[in-house]
Amino acid sequence: MQISLSMKRTFLAKRNALLSSTTFSWGVGALIFALLTLFLRLLAPNLFLQAFTPVFHISDSIAAESHLFFSSFGDTAALTVRNEQLASENSALASENQMLVEKEASVNALLGVASTRTSGILAGVVARPPASPYDTLVLAAGKDAGVALGQEAFGEGGVPLGMVSAVTADFSRVTLFSAPNAVTHGWVGKANIPLTISGTGGGSLSATLSRSAGVAVDDIVFVPGPGQLPIGTVVRIDSDPSSPGVMLRIVPKVNPFSVSWVLLRDTGSALRDSFSVATSTL
């Protein structure tokens, strides 16, 4: 009888050990979950992005709320002055832009040239840095909306941001010019000095140039496209006396951390050829 009870106790203890939560390893569970997520992305990338879009929207809301929270600690008087300055600057630029559009139209009419204004695909940004450690944007527009690999993404004011590097049926990924190891060929300054722009991650760019080139802070950096397209401004020049070159630190014209929509369009091969990263359908 005693042996029977002892065996029963041992058996129950073993059974409980199998079912008990104390034997469950959160690390192994996490690894299985991560692998399942990875397989879902590899096997059904469109479904994967559809599933995670609501999560990315929550991320957006949190980023916006936290920005508002931290901004509330700022100097309100200084912010008001800055706001007024920006409003007047915006108004001046809008009227200047309108004047240029009309001038372009009249010149085109005079020369008998069809308007060069092209429409693009307006796509909302689903995920962006800094949640992403890579400088990529996930857009809520894919093959079904007409997005194709190699199309250029433009932010507000027609500033080029990057190129479409992956497409699914309903989503696409844009690799920003600031992505680590992304290389773009362009020009800097009024003298249009050619330079190779490297992405350094975190929304910033850099380029190495000869000290004698005479580049200064606030010079504009351009990339090819239809004409020259401004992508950023030189904000700092790092100089080492032992080196013949200087390192230009470039900040993009449009902050990729706050971009909420982009315009996608194919502007020809000039910009595509100057930008070197691989492309994929994943």
Add this chain to the structure above:
Amino acid sequence: MNLRNGILTVSAFVSAAILPWPATALLALAASFVEPLMPFSIGLFMDALYYAPGIGTWPTATLYGLVFSVIAVFVRHQLRSSIIR
């Protein structure tokens, strides 16, 4: 103990999806003290979410995660073997 590990694990995954990546990296490192596989798992998850082939050539989040997981396993092994029974 197990509840704490669970909270750390879930927080790290939620952070990977909604918070800036440095916050996620910190959480994954904190979780590695109790679950050595966490940095690797979080790295895989982040690459599943954000990696686009061709960017930096390698999925760096997974690789860094793997390195930190190996370090965490090694440190835990050393600590266990150094305990005098």
